[in-house]
Amino acid sequence: MGKTERGRRRHKGVGRVTLGDVAKHAGVAPITVSRVMNNPDQVSEKLRKRVEQAVDALGYVPNLIAGGLASAGTRVIPVIVPSLSILTYIDVIHGIQQTLEDTGYQLLLGSTDFDLDREAALIDTVLGYSPSGIIIAGLRHRERAIQRLEACQRPVVEIMEYGASCIDSNVGVDNAEVGRCMARHLVERGYRRIAYVGSRMDRDYRTIQRYEGHREMLELAGIDGSRLLQNDEAASYKTGGRLFMEAMASYPDLDAIHFTNDNLAAGAILEANRRGIRVPDDIAVAGYLGLPLSECLTPALTTVSVPRFEMGVQAAKFLLARLDGEQGEALRCDIGFELIVRDST
Amino acid sequence: MGKTERGRRRHKGVGRVTLGDVAKHAGVAPITVSRVMNNPDQVSEKLRKRVEQAVDALGYVPNLIAGGLASAGTRVIPVIVPSLSILTYIDVIHGIQQTLEDTGYQLLLGSTDFDLDREAALIDTVLGYSPSGIIIAGLRHRERAIQRLEACQRPVVEIMEYGASCIDSNVGVDNAEVGRCMARHLVERGYRRIAYVGSRMDRDYRTIQRYEGHREMLELAGIDGSRLLQNDEAASYKTGGRLFMEAMASYPDLDAIHFTNDNLAAGAILEANRRGIRVPDDIAVAGYLGLPLSECLTPALTTVSVPRFEMGVQAAKFLLARLDGEQGEALRCDIGFELIVRDST
DNA sequence: CTGTTAGCGCGTTCAA
DNA sequence: TTGAACGCGCTAACAG
Numbered sequence: 022m023g024k025t026e027r028g029r030r031r032h033k034g035v036g037r038v039t040l041g042d043v044a045k046h047a048g049v050a051p052i053t054v055s056r057v058m059n060n061p062d063q064v065s066e067k068l069r070k071r072v073e074q075a076v077d078a079l080g081y082v083p084n085l086i087a088g089g090l091a092s093a094g095t096r097v098i099p100v101i102v103p104s105l106s107i108l109t110y111i112d113v114i115h116g117i118q119q120t121l122e123d124t125g126y127q128l129l130l131g132s133t134d135f136d137l138d139r140e141a142a143l144i145d146t147v148l149g150y151s152p153s154g155i156i157i158a159g160l161r162h163r164e165r166a167i168q169r170l171e172a173c174q175r176p177v178v179e180i181m182e183y184g185a186s187c188i189d190s191n192v193g194v195d196n197a198e199v200g201r202c203m204a205r206h207l208v209e210r211g212y213r214r215i216a217y218v219g220s221r222m223d224r225d226y227r228t229i230q231r232y233e234g235h236r237e238m239l240e241l242a243g244i245d246g247s248r249l250l251q252n253d254e255a256a257s258y259k260t261g262g263r264l265f266m267e268a269m270a271s272y273p274d275l276d277a278i279h280f281t282n283d284n285l286a287a288g289a290i291l292e293a294n295r296r297g298i299r300v301p302d303d304i305a306v307a308g309y310l311g312l313p314l315s316e317c318l319t320p321a322l323t324t325v326s327v328p329r330f331e332m333g334v335q336a337a338k339f340l341l342a343r344l345d346g347e348q349g350e351a352l353r354c355d356i357g358f359e360l361i362v363r364d365s366t
Numbered sequence: 367m368g369k370t371e372r373g374r375r376r377h378k379g380v381g382r383v384t385l386g387d388v389a390k391h392a393g394v395a396p397i398t399v400s401r402v403m404n405n406p407d408q409v410s411e412k413l414r415k416r417v418e419q420a421v422d423a424l425g426y427v428p429n430l431i432a433g434g435l436a437s438a439g440t441r442v443i444p445v446i447v448p449s450l451s452i453l454t455y456i457d458v459i460h461g462i463q464q465t466l467e468d469t470g471y472q473l474l475l476g477s478t479d480f481d482l483d484r485e486a487a488l489i490d491t492v493l494g495y496s497p498s499g500i501i502i503a504g505l506r507h508r509e510r511a512i513q514r515l516e517a518c519q520r521p522v523v524e525i526m527e528y529g530a531s532c533i534d535s536n537v538g539v540d541n542a543e544v545g546r547c548m549a550r551h552l553v554e555r556g557y558r559r560i561a562y563v564g565s566r567m568d569r570d571y572r573t574i575q576r577y578e579g580h581r582e583m584l585e586l587a588g589i590d591g592s593r594l595l596q597n598d599e600a601a602s603y604k605t606g607g608r609l610f611m612e613a614m615a616s617y618p619d620l621d622a623i624h625f626t627n628d629n630l631a632a633g634a635i636l637e638a639n640r641r642g643i644r645v646p647d648d649i650a651v652a653g654y655l656g657l658p659l660s661e662c663l664t665p666a667l668t669t670v671s672v673p674r675f676e677m678g679v680q681a682a683k684f685l686l687a688r689l690d691g692e693q694g695e696a697l698r699c700d701i702g703f704e705l706i707v708r709d710s711t
Numbered sequence: 712c713t714g715t716t717a718g719c720g721c722g723t724t725c726a727a
Numbered sequence: 728t729t730g731a732a733c734g735c736g737c738t739a740a741c742a743g
Binding site (some may be wrong): 082083087129146149173262294319 | 382385425427428429432434435440442450451459460463467470472473474475476477490491492493494495496514518540602603604607612624637639640658659661662663674680
């Protein structure tokens with residue numbers, strides 16, 4: 022009943038089989054078990070077999086936390102996005118997850134609700150998990166957040182938007198160019214009285230970037246680019262339908278509406294279906310994203326398609342490259358987009 | 367240049383500010399800093415102020431890994447679902463995330479691709495992170511997985527399906543009852559030649575449960591319940607449209623189709639729109655889930671709506687209750703569903 | 712190829 | 728209310 026006995030009771034680390042237990046069972050040193058788990062080729066076949074048997078017999082599962090503490094890095098990849106209710110981010114996360122799936126890295130999910138202060142706080146939190154790297158949406162962050170990300174000496178991939186300056190690596194699209202592209206298409210199609218429709222534009226600055234591209238292109242063509250409509254609801258089909266009607270009421274002479282995403286645009290077409298409004302004869306409708314629904318509508322929706330899943334895959338690949346020891350220049354990738362012209366314009 | 371100096375260089379725990387650094391800066395013992403971070407009321411206001419200043423000055427961020435190791439529990443909640451490309455799971459995850467958001471718990475995301483062996487392996491992995499608890503889809507798991515979950519002594523919430531026996535807590539719906547409910551509606555509406563259409567039914571047994579409920583109810587009414595169509599593609603709108611046409615070709619006398627989810631059913635209606643097939647006059651269409659799209663279609667889709675987001679919220683609440691020390695009986699909740707009759711039937 | 716030693720950064724326990 | 732000592736479980740470094 023000496024000190025040792027009391028020491029034993031100090032922590033609640035009961036129940037679980039530890040590396041030490043396995044070592045005892047196999048008659049080797051703990052480090053040998055560690056090697057069998059992490060660097061099997063450093064151990065002779067004989068001992069390896071013995072250890073593996075012990076592992077199976079005891080049902081040993083490594084404590085990744087302890088390993089992470091000792092080696093200053095857990096195999097965790099935080100992914101920080103603005104929202105989990107927006108399909109775009111989900112697709113990207115899916116791409117990341119699928120690429121990382123069999124590499125032993127786990128995704129730690131965080132969402133900021135488009136709030137940069139919240140984002141900064143979340144970054145602090147997740148860095149507390151000694152992650153192997155981090156993937157984060159956007160190129161704009163609070164100064165403090167950027168400092169922390171740079172200081173942590175871990176690969177950082179910024180996704181969604183593509184731009185000149187990133188912390189470490191960057192995969193995304195050029196939103197202004199997207200806006201210009203669709204606006205150009207509308208002008209070329211002969212539309213002249215065009216409105217841009219968004220929702221929550223105050224929160225999601227990438228929508229503003231697209232709008233600015235749109236406006237710029239229209240004004241280049243001598244067309245009024247300032248017709249804008251938005252509100253504060255989430256970008257649902259219903260909201261799209263409502264904004265569609267509002268836009269037509271606000272600007273009765275409209276011949277085309279450029280929606281900031283396919284959710285809204287699809288909502289508009291569905292609303293038009295319900296009301297017997299003819300698209301594009303009465304009014305043309307264009308979207309952005311290339312959601313699966315866009316091609317199933319009647320009329321099918323003209324849209325700019327972005328490879329969201331692939332963006333996630335590429336982000337994960339950049340991360341893995343860095344984790345594999347690839348140094349040097351920023352890894353950057355403009356994932357691009359594609360104008361898909363369909364019947365709605 | 368003695369032992370200490372070499373010791374310092376042993377690990378790469380460089381750069382980061384530690385609790386010890388803060389303690390030195392504030393002129394207190396490390397444990398006092400720890401208390402300020404975790405149990406502020408145990409520290410006098412004077413010292414607390416001093417420590418807080420030091421924290422700010424140095425930009426200290428706690429190392430959650432070290433804390434987790436010392437206290438045998440990181441504030442991580444793994445969420446294990448079959449797929450990240452299925453909206454249902456996304457909505458549930460969103461509910462979980464929103465509920466856990468401000469509690470300091472982080473979601474660790476894992477997906478199994480409907481493979482129970484993969485699930486078991488994933489469970490082993492995530493338990494290695496000493497999670498505070500775990501949320502997992504389904505009531506069916508490998509025996510080994512169940513043992514591990516029971517052995518880990520942590521709250522476990524099984525979600526999506528509601529059933530008699532769970533490991534610890536359970537929130538979900540009764541899939542067979544859903545199938546019965548919609549089948550009853552179709553029969554009451556006067557439909558008699560009804561097919562059930564699913565996709566990937568071999569993988570997702572919950573779809574089979576709904577089908578069996580459907581079949582049971584039809585046969586109770588003396589109607590052939592064995593008309594079934596499925597394929598191996600994901601449940602997209604396009605697949606729905608294709609299966610719709612296939613079903614009508616396979617069973618030319620059909621007067622109603624019961625789709626296993628709204629994605630397929632919506633795809634069917636969109637396909638009908640394109641082809642000028644009249645729903646429900648030529649054929650009725652019913653779905654399951656209550657996706658936002660369902661009410662925006664023409665005709666609007668009859669569906670059984672499930673509160674997916676709320677299911678996630680409830681799962682998180684059960685978890686928090688357990689983490690708050692609530693013991694005893696299994697926490698169980700049949701989240702229910704609602705038949706929403708619209709124009710498509 | 713295998714083992715010894717030390718410590719990652721923190722929280723628990725016990726003592727003051 | 729504050730502090731000292733110890734160890735959570737594992738791995739890095741070094742020695743054999």
